[in-house]
Amino acid sequence: MASFLGTALAWLALAAPAHALPSFARQTGEECAACHIGAFGPQLTPHGMRFKLEGYSETDGKSGKIPLSAMLVASSGHSKADGNSTPSLQEASLFLGGRLADHLGAFVQATTDGHAQGKFSMDNVDVRYARTVDLKDGDLLLGLSLNNNPSVTDPLNTAPAWRFPYMSAELQETPSPLLAGGMEMQVGGANAYALWNNVYAELGLYRTLPSGFLNDVNVDLPDQKISGVAPYWRLAYLKDNHKDAWSVGLMGMNTKLVDRITGGPSDKYNDIGVDATYTYLGDRKNIFGLNAAYMHERQTLDASDDGAKVNLNRFDVSGSWHYDNTYGLTAGLFDTSGTGSENDSRGYILQADWTPWGKEGSWGAPWANVRLGVQYTGYTKLGNYDDKASDHNTLYGFIWTSF
Template sequence: MHDKIPGGLRPSFKSNDVVVPQQTSLFYGGALDAQLGLGAFIQATYSGVSKSVHWDGMDIRFAHPATLFGKPLFYGLTFNNAPTITDLWNTIPAWGFPYIHSNVQPGPVADDQIDALGGEVYGIGAYGALNITPSDMLYTEADLYKSLPNHLSYALGVGPAPRVNGVIPYVRLAFQHTWANNSFEVGSYALFDRPYPSGRLNGPTDRILDVAADSQFQYITAKQALSIQANFVHETQDWRASYPLGITANPSDTLDILTFSVSELLFQKYGVIESFRTVYGNADPLLYAPSPIGGSANGKPDTNSWTTELDYYPFNNGGPKWLPWLNAKLFVTDTVYPTFNGLAHNYDGFGRSAGANDTLFAGMWVAF
């Protein structure tokens, strides 16, 4: 951090310059029954920040090849715990940049609903990938999610669960064209839910609709991998339950989040990533109220950030003889905030500047 956080970055942590084993994860990825086409990706994680174990990403799916109108088709069913975790591209929340981020740095006051629900829900869905031509693929998916029961969310280490009424529909549509060493994807996705107002477990609900567009370009050879991703989420917030209770100042609000990233990997060893993210929406002095560090003095969520990451992969061409399947990533990430929660200076109403949240994050990721 550029400036210290009064009271510590997290409970039992210093106010700056923290060294911590951020997380340790156990993965399973592979077939459950190859003949049936049943497979799974399951992750459990120990957090060195919260000092607790929780379930992480999960996708159990059935996949089967077929034909549709004489064209190759892969279709199946999925049981998973996060909207977008089933996706094939690195543009949307489950797999988008930052791939590894600091769990102790402050974040903006607002985030989109589709990102916030990851790991807090469970759902089933169906998907299909149709090869219209050998170079063109159309991908479609539709899922229905439910909030985890509160007792189960605590048992899985992610409690308290978000209080959302009924089912949460999620849909995805994407088109990809490939040629030579290149691929280009353009798509859209959406999610709708009906959360209860803060502190309520029943009664009237609000309405949240996320509609997004995304695109990805990749050029990949043995010596180079260039990747460009763009993602835009527009969120419509209908506070029909929260507004009468005085929780929000407006009967409705909007929130927009744009992320643009460019990455280059050379010789499968040296990488650099540059990313820009902007969050903006209309002013709501109750929803985004002044408070130390995390608040907004002018009631706006507007936040801009630039992130630069440098990577080194020492074992991408093979691990040491004593552990040939070892892989590792050494990285340094620098995030700079020109504006934070609406302003560049005194953004929280208590004298803190946006630049005080600039963060230098370095680490080592090891997999074997």
């Protein structure tokens, strides 16, 4: 299975290194604000969720659309512990994003940063095939996805791959459940999903991608690999009332990791999470959003810590307000706790942003999109750092553009 996924992902990532927000807008003939809250990704409106679940293949019927886009992020940050960073290119990405054939679409990203000397690496990949079946009791949407990041397939912004903050400084590393980014880009998954009468269900199987392939796409090799396959599952209820929308859901993953080269005993990670969202859309002038998620992980470390048993908990909540898809304010809280004080980390994130381009009628639409933002991350607890947690508080500014 890993060999098959590796071949498929390599072809997509290398033969057509692309995806993106503007390419979706050009394909559908709609403004970016139709699918994204605040006229910029990744927060999705109910319409944007449907577009994603239907395989990125909706079109305005006009041919000749090229599904290519690019993204640039320039930023600068400051903290007492780390001092000032000079303004620099934080990230540059190329995307293949949109319809490939009837019912088939892709979101494929290749990324470089200011330290990579122009070398691009494989980023998020999500290639989908989806069909809708008419049933007596309502439409049944069925889909398949090949991807490289558990939860990148999710339509909600409570999922680890898409939660706030959507852009951030290079902060201090804090413990987090394995499902929350611990395997991204290093694994290949085949996922089946369905949406029927507001109920969304997904099941995926993941394996670590071959070392040769990861080297070819410039992804760092993991110290451990998945033993066998790791099942990922998702269940959620999504309700769209047009003026507002909400959801509640569950997700989980069971993973056994062994030494990448020698094999041997395994470290076991059992993750389970619960999440909820609420979005007030109204007349689309003032949009309010609330996202919350809690995840619990039980670890049995037979390979790396003589069978030690560790519990790890993570809670994230964020609330946002966007006015006229132009001005945005977001506040978030994060809290990680578990066995041992080194796992305790908590704090808050405040962000203000301005999105002058990205709406119908704005300059260069839908080719030009830009967001300018300032963000402050404050820590009240940060593991076992000898210095004060507040010394790592970070002020961060960014310019984020896609075209």
